[in-house]
Amino acid sequence: xxxxxEKIQELISLREQARLGGGEKAIQKQxxxxxxxxxxxxxxxxxxxxxxxxxxxxxxxxxxxGQEKKSFLGDGVVTGxxxxxGRLVYVFAQDFTVFGGSLSETMSQKICKVMDMAMKMGAxxxxxxxxxxxxxxxxxxxxxxxxxxFQRNILASGVIPQISAILGPCAGGAxxxxxxxxxxxxxxxxxxxxxxxxxxxxTVLGEDVTQEQLGGADVHASKSGVTHFAANxxxxxxxxxxxxxxxxxxxxxxxxxxxxxxxxIDRLEDSLNEIIxxxxxxxxxxxxxxxxxxxxxxxxxxxxxxxxxxIIGFARFNGQSVGIVxxxxxxxxxxxxxxxxxxxARFVRFCDAFNIPLVTLVDVPGFLPGTGQEYNxxxxxxxxxxxxxxxxxxxxxxxxxxxxxxxxxxVMSCKQLxxxxxxxxxxxxxxxxxxxxxxxxxxxxxxKEQEDPAKFLNEKKDEYTKLFANPYQAAKYGYIxxxxxxxxxxxxxxxxxxxxxxxxxxxxxxxxxNIPL
Ligand code: HXC
Numbered sequence: 001x002x003x004x005x006e007k008i009q010e011l012i013s014l015r016e017q018a019r020l021g022g023g024e025k026a027i028q029k030q031x032x033x034x035x036x037x038x039x040x041x042x043x044x045x046x047x048x049x050x051x052x053x054x055x056x057x058x059x060x061x062x063x064x065x066g067q068e069k070k071s072f073l074g075d076g077v078v079t080g081x082x083x084x085x086g087r088l089v090y091v092f093a094q095d096f097t098v099f100g101g102s103l104s105e106t107m108s109q110k111i112c113k114v115m116d117m118a119m120k121m122g123a124x125x126x127x128x129x130x131x132x133x134x135x136x137x138x139x140x141x142x143x144x145x146x147x148x149x150f151q152r153n154i155l156a157s158g159v160i161p162q163i164s165a166i167l168g169p170c171a172g173g174a175x176x177x178x179x180x181x182x183x184x185x186x187x188x189x190x191x192x193x194x195x196x197x198x199x200x201x202x203t204v205l206g207e208d209v210t211q212e213q214l215g216g217a218d219v220h221a222s223k224s225g226v227t228h229f230a231a232n233x234x235x236x237x238x239x240x241x242x243x244x245x246x247x248x249x250x251x252x253x254x255x256x257x258x259x260x261x262x263x264x265i266d267r268l269e270d271s272l273n274e275i276i277x278x279x280x281x282x283x284x285x286x287x288x289x290x291x292x293x294x295x296x297x298x299x300x301x302x303x304x305x306x307x308x309x310x311i312i313g314f315a316r317f318n319g320q321s322v323g324i325v326x327x328x329x330x331x332x333x334x335x336x337x338x339x340x341x342x343x344x345a346r347f348v349r350f351c352d353a354f355n356i357p358l359v360t361l362v363d364v365p366g367f368l369p370g371t372g373q374e375y376n377x378x379x380x381x382x383x384x385x386x387x388x389x390x391x392x393x394x395x396x397x398x399x400x401x402x403x404x405x406x407x408x409x410x411v412m413s414c415k416q417l418x419x420x421x422x423x424x425x426x427x428x429x430x431x432x433x434x435x436x437x438x439x440x441x442x443x444x445x446x447x448k449e450q451e452d453p454a455k456f457l458n459e460k461k462d463e464y465t466k467l468f469a470n471p472y473q474a475a476k477y478g479y480i481x482x483x484x485x486x487x488x489x490x491x492x493x494x495x496x497x498x499x500x501x502x503x504x505x506x507x508x509x510x511x512x513x514n515i516p517l
Contacts, residue, residue, distance in 0.1 A: 018056045018073035022097030030097055035168060035190060036234050038078040038093035038101075041128050045091065045238045046082035053080040055113065060104045065137045072098045076131070077107045079114045081123075084245045087257070090118035093128035096168055100132035103174065107135075108145025115152040122251035124161040126241060129178060130168030130191075146173055153180035158353040160251045163244065165237045166191040166227070171215075182350055183244060183302070185229040185237045186217035193220060193227070222305040225343060230305070243300060247314035247321045248354055255355050256321035263295045265318050265494045272486035276402055276427040280434075280469075283329040286311055289361060289401065290324060293317075293490040299324070302347065307339035308332075312347040317359070318494045323351035326361035327412070329402070336408050337368040338381040345384035352392035357500065359493060360389075360413040363402040365434060382411060383516040390417045391507060395500035397493055400424040400471065400480070405433050415479045420503065421496040423489075424471035424480045431468035435461040438468075 001009070021027065021037060030037055036044065042051055059071040076098040081090045092111045094101035111127070118125040134142035156162055157180065164178035165185045170193045178184045178193070186193065194215035201207050201214065213219065221230035231237035249256045269292040275284050291297040294315035301313035308331040315324050325344050327334035351358050367373070367382060389396070389411065397420060398413040409430060415422045424430065432438070439460040447453040447460075467473070474480040484492050 021095045022072055026097035037097060038095040041234060041238060042078060042091055042093050044235060045241060046084060050082035051080055052082060053078060055079055055110045058106050058110055060106045062138045067137050075104055075107050076101045077110050079110045084242050088123040090114040090123055090125045094131040096130045099135055101130050102132040102135040103142050103145055104135040104138050105141040105145050108148050112148050112152055118160050119156055122160060124245060127164045129164060129166050129170050131174060132169055133172045133174045149177050150180060153177055158252060161248050163241055165241060166193055167234050167237060171197055184227045185231055185240050186220055186227040187231050187234055187237050188217045192216050225303060225306040225339060228302050247300060252353055259319045261295050261319035266491045268487045269490060270487050272489060285330050286326045286328045290326060303343055307343045309334055310340035310344050312344055317497055320497055322357045322359045323347060324359050327364040329363050333365050334363050335365055335368045336382060337373055338376045338378045341381040341385040345388040348388040348392055352394050355394060357395035357497060360398045362398060362400040362404050362412045364408040364412055365403050366405050366408045380516045386411045387515050389413045391513060393505040393507060395497060395503050396420050397496045398422045399489060400428040400430060402427050402429060404430045420500050422481050423484045423492060425486050426483055428471035429469040430471055430474040435465045435469060438464045
């Protein structure tokens with residue numbers, strides 16, 4: 001064999017070795033845990049055959065604890081680029097078969113390299129996390145490695161979309177990279193995220209808690225809101241990423257992909273003319289409204305199980321991607337509170353950063369009262385949503401279906417927060433507060449002097465309802481651009497989006513604002 005061929009043979013065998021990561025035994029262990037390997041995950045995530053791997057020959061350089069005797073080609077992470085539906089993305093997947101995917105200095109360098117490339121090329125970066133945390137043998141170098149990644153997450157925020165899947169352990173400071181990214185996906189029974197594990201919790205607080213109870217997918221999807229999606233397995237998690245990517249642009253200078261729309265834009269949805277119950281205290285399901293107006297009824301919900309009184313997610317109108325924010329009357333009467341405000345605010349900011357128009361569907365009775373909310377800073381959380389809508393310069397379309405009272409009216413993308421098209425259904429009630437509260441405040445004293453205070457208050461409520469429980473007071477002042485027939489909502493939103501396609505609006509130049517965090 002010629003020297004040249006020998007060298008090529010050496011390359012082929014080195015590649016084969018690298019593809020085995022930590023070795024066949026470790027791969028088997030990973031499979032026995034019900035998990036895919038890093039390379040299998042990348043293959044499932046990207047378009048077939050599109051992955052180009054980088055830095056396959058990188059090895060760690062640590063010599064502590066005899067580490068020089070134990071090293072693997074590629075170290076503990078597989079990095080590179082490929083496509084999803086033909087669009088460029090950068091990927092890193094931690095390889096649990098190598099030192100439990102723990103982060104070394106060289107691993108950090110590999111990850112930072114693809115992050116830098118993603119920034120230069122203006123393409124999303126996707127991290128598949130499955131790691132035992134900082135590579136303990138490397139000490140402070142591992143910490144520095146994390147810090148390099150975090151710094152890049154911060155600078156990339158609002159420039160390129162960043163997505164994290166947690167497909168195994170993610171503990172300690174390692175949680176902060178996913179937390180800094182735009183969307184996080186966890187897998188049930190397989191992944192967990194926490195700053196301090198069950199052992200520390202037991203020592204410090206005496207509490208017995210399992211990994212799943214402390215930081216499993218369902219906990220973070222429903223209680224903390226740390227994860228945006230909880231998938232049943234790794235394959236579902238990767239499918240969620242592919243879908244998510246389909247709704248968003250490559251970077252902050254581009255628009256989301258336009259897809260062909262076969263759903264008629266002027267489709268009338270008669271059911272909407274009857275969806276609002278006669279009794280204002282009765283609920284209806286906002287999902288039905290969303291499903292009725294968007295293209296083909298397809299709604300890609302985000303944070304479905306967290307703060308269910310507000311609904312957020314992506315959909316399309318005439319093939320154009322939009323972010324939907326909608327109060328859910330079926331859950332806590334659609335009230336705004338700490339969690340729903342935070343949830344919606346972050347989503348509004350994502351959409352604004354990435355040129356995705358916002359469609360807001362309003363039916364909100366107000367903010368949730370009480371010490372629980374006030375002590376948890378509902379003022380600041382509500383202000384986050386207010387701030388997010390107010391600073392957003394993307395096209396903003398608001399449709400008020402029913403209630404829109406007081407502060408919550410303002411917060412939910414009102415006209416004065418630079419709402420572009422603010423529509424209302426005839427059933428809308430846009431007022432300072434609901435009739436019950438208003439009558440109590442205005443006539444409590446007078447009511448006491450009446451023979452029948454309850455009857456008197458009811459009369460006053462009726463008077464108030466007649467005067468204010470309609471959209472025409474707001475429309476009279478131009479705060480509502482038009483009162484629309486519910487069944488026509490889809491068409492009116494699409495017309496508005498078409499009209500707003502060339503919208504140009506910029507905020508005053510500044511280093512950055514000071515959102516009430
Ligand atoms: C080096 C590690 C490692 C680590 C795991 N391994 N974590 N090596 N540094 N952090 C190695 C194991 O020694 C083992 O090597 C292999 O990976 C697989 O690990 P197992 O323990 O066999 O797997 P499993 O039973 O599934 O348990 C996974 C685990 C556990 C829960 C993650 O390994 C674990 O608790 N690891 C330590 C976690 C930790 O304390 N990390 C540091 C936190 S501090 P062999 O050779 O036997 O196969 C931190 C600070 C970050 O991360 C700060 C950022 C700002």
